Amino acid sequence: MHLHPAETPCERSAPSRCCVVFVPSDPPRTGLIAFWNPDGGPPPGPPGAAAELTVTGADLRRRTVPAVQLPVREALPVLTRARADDQASPSAAFWGAAALLGLQFVARGLLLPGVSPTDRDAWRVGPLGAGDLERIRELAASMPPTAHATPLETGAAEDGPLLLPEPERLLRAFLDAVADGLPRTPAAAFATAGPAFAAPEPHPVPE
16 A cells, blocks of 8 residues: 655645635635745645636736635635644735634524525625624735735736725625535535535526
8 A cells, every 4th residue: 555655744834835815706616715926936835726827916017827726615724724824924824814704604604595696506604793794894904915916807908907806805705605615515405405505516596
């Protein structure tokens, strides 16, 4: 039997040294967490899908960097570990705090079923009280530039305006992605009497 070498503490903590961004999608659970190296080299991130990512730096110039992408649900353990790493990058620490907030909302049962913009089944966080909304606003206000460094598609042209995701809107999209992914377990279909709102695959919701 082939034994894989044990993962060292350095290897386990490497993703927290990366810059981290959230890339929303529809439905929310299909959003991705992308790890990238600010020096443009290959990211020492967790195992995941290799991709190219367009980001902007302090000079407000677009550049394409190699990245490692993970579905939000798979990225949650990596992010929560980053939050506890005192050497984590600012963006990794931020998304680690966001992951913890999302997990807390789900643990409290703050889940609402709904329909995504493309008419797919989607859970979102809610209903949220005044205190919950204040926590979201405070966390969004602390979002570092590298945590939302992916230009929006409307500003993707090389000579077009550089538009970045608005922090609170991006954070809310991430929290919805956490809420949309976690309830989908093999046993969930028994409670929902079907794959909608239970299976990971997107399902159309009839009107």
